[in-house]
Structure formats: structure tokens, C-alpha cells
Amino acid sequence: MPLFYNALEAGAHRLSIVPPMFDYFGALGLHALVAAARMGVFDALGERPSTAGELAAALNLDPHATGVLLRSLAGLGYLRSRGGRYRLTRTARSWFTTDSPTSLVAGLEFWERTACVIWPRVEKAVRDGAPGTPFYTLLESDPELSRSFQAWTGALARRQAPAVARVVPVPRGAARVLDVGGGHGWFGMELLRRHPGLRATVIDLPRALEAAADHPRLTLRPGSFLDDDLGAGYDVVLLFNVLHGLDDREAATLLARLAAALGPGGTIVVGDQFGDSLMPGRASRALLRLLDLNYLVAAGGRVREFGEVSGLLRAAGFGRPRHRRPLRSAAMELAISRLM
Numbered sequence: 001m002p003l004f005y006n007a008l009e010a011g012a013h014r015l016s017i018v019p020p021m022f023d024y025f026g027a028l029g030l031h032a033l034v035a036a037a038r039m040g041v042f043d044a045l046g047e048r049p050s051t052a053g054e055l056a057a058a059l060n061l062d063p064h065a066t067g068v069l070l071r072s073l074a075g076l077g078y079l080r081s082r083g084g085r086y087r088l089t090r091t092a093r094s095w096f097t098t099d100s101p102t103s104l105v106a107g108l109e110f111w112e113r114t115a116c117v118i119w120p121r122v123e124k125a126v127r128d129g130a131p132g133t134p135f136y137t138l139l140e141s142d143p144e145l146s147r148s149f150q151a152w153t154g155a156l157a158r159r160q161a162p163a164v165a166r167v168v169p170v171p172r173g174a175a176r177v178l179d180v181g182g183g184h185g186w187f188g189m190e191l192l193r194r195h196p197g198l199r200a201t202v203i204d205l206p207r208a209l210e211a212a213a214d215h216p217r218l219t220l221r222p223g224s225f226l227d228d229d230l231g232a233g234y235d236v237v238l239l240f241n242v243l244h245g246l247d248d249r250e251a252a253t254l255l256a257r258l259a260a261a262l263g264p265g266g267t268i269v270v271g272d273q274f275g276d277s278l279m280p281g282r283a284s285r286a287l288l289r290l291l292d293l294n295y296l297v298a299a300g301g302r303v304r305e306f307g308e309v310s311g312l313l314r315a316a317g318f319g320r321p322r323h324r325r326p327l328r329s330a331a332m333e334l335a336i337s338r339l340m
């Protein structure tokens, strides 16, 4: 929520005069946000600033309750009101209207399901050191959760892909790229757009590929990257946002399989969040720590430091990786390494 303490509030928190209510209210704010997006509140206000009554009539909602919801969304920083008429803030317009090029609406439900279905297992995960049902097993048996997860990761990827593709080293004459756990296929698609001679293969679990991108030079290969045939002779392998979902043993197995699937001198590009990154502020670092806990609770995975990723790569036969942080890719950094 785009909400910042004023000096008085910050002082009250620092001196612990007030309890840390936003830990609880943040969860409530998530539900208000998702419900508003699902009912079309942001899209409607994006088209026409309205009073609560006008919006309720347009969306067939209860007028009083609509006013209560709008006031809480305004409090959270998503709306502004003047003379009883509500309009979107820049945050809401960019991220929560369906037609915005940076829209996250399609994937918002994923976070609602994460809060309701996955995070109640945090205590068990911390007691046992692992989740009861691993995330990707859950996705294969829950089409709605899978759809919202792919929508979320796809929306982030669409935004990041151009900047990321610019720094992925595709050697002259390279013919084949493998996008491992590539799901929606957006990263592979962006490489195909930049390199007309290239063909891309995405390997992912069957359900993840149901809504994958479509392109004549893109092959979808349903299967497990841990057990199934990956093919061979690739020039470049992309491994984006996959390592954090694996424990060290699985990560080592996968990297060894990818080394075998690459042709001589081939390149692997690992994209992930690195725990020792110089994140710009305390709030960003707090997010990274929560993400680490999220990977533990959901998948038994973890955020690794760049040095740990480097160690895993070298053990699998790759050279010392280079670290890149593409612009407009706040959520993903790269470790780029060649097969020795």
C-alpha cells in the first residue's frame, strides 16, 4: 500500500506508543484491494471519476458499503476524493486497471490465495523445515491457483522481459535457447523478437503451459525439469525465478542436467533475487526477507546469496558468473556464466 508515516506517526512507532497495527491491517488491505479490482472498481473509476452512489449504481453494488470501501481505498492511497467524487491515484491507474500496460490485475488473486491458502501453513513449515504440500504440486491440482500464479508471473515478466533480453548474451549464430520453468514464455518470446534466427523451447509442468505464449519459433515441452528429457545442444539456457523454489539437492541436480543439455561453451543465465543484493532501503530488505519466508512456506525453497548461486554453478561445471542487474527489473537480478 502506498502509505507513509508522517513524522508524528513515525515517532509514535519508534517510541512504541502504538502497536504495529499495519502488520494486521496490511492483510485486510490486501482483501479490500483484490475485491475492488475484481468488482471493477478501479476500471470504472479510471474511465470516469464517480461518487459512491454513481459507482454503486454502475457496478450494481450496495451504495453505503461502496462508500465504506472507497474511503478505505482512499486511506490506503489508491484513490483521491474531491467533493465526494473519487478518482484513481497514479499507483492504482498504473497497476490495478486492466488496460494499463503495467497492469497486475490478472495476477492479484494469486496473492489473495497465497494469504488464504498457503501462508496459514507458516507455523508448520517453520516447525518441520518444509511445506506440507509443495507449491508446484498444489498448482497441478488447483487450476484456479495455477491460472492466477501464471497471470502474476506473466505480468511481471512482460514488464521485465525487454530489459532482461537486452543483457542476455546470445552469441552470433546461436540457434537454440531453453527457457527452464519458463511458464508463460514471455522471456523466450522477447529473445525470439530480438534474434530472428533463434528458436526457443520452454519446459514446464503441463498446467503451467496451458496459457503459454504462442509463436512459430517457440516449442512448448511439458514435463519436469528434474526428471524428464530436456533435449541437448542448446546455446543458451534461461533459469529465471526457478532456483529459489528448489532445495540445494534439487538445485544441484537441475544445474548438472542443464550443463549436460548445453552445447560446448554454452551460457546459462540465472535470474533470481539475491539475498546479499544492495537493496536500496529498509523496506525493500524487509520485502526480500518476507519473500525468503514465502519461498520456504510455499515450496521449501529459499533466497540465496549471489555467492551461493555462484558455488552451485561452479559445482555443476560452469565458470565464475557475472552479476547483472537489468534496468526496470527491480525484482530479478542475473548471474551469467559459461560452461567450462
Ligand SMILES: C[S@@+](CC[C@H](N)C(=O)[O-])C[C@H]1O[C@@H](n2cnc3c(N)ncnc32)[C@H](O)[C@@H]1O
Binding pocket: 136, 153, 154, 157, 180, 181, 182, 183, 184, 203, 204, 205, 208, 223, 224, 225, 226, 239, 240, 241, 242, 245
Ligand atoms: C516462479 S515461476 C517462474 C516462471 C518464469 N521463469 C518467470 O521468471 O517468470 C517457476 C516456474 O517453474 C515451473 N516449475 C516448477 N517445478 C518444475 C518442475 N519440476 N519441472 C518443470 N517446471 C517446473 C513452474 O510451473 C513455474 O512456471
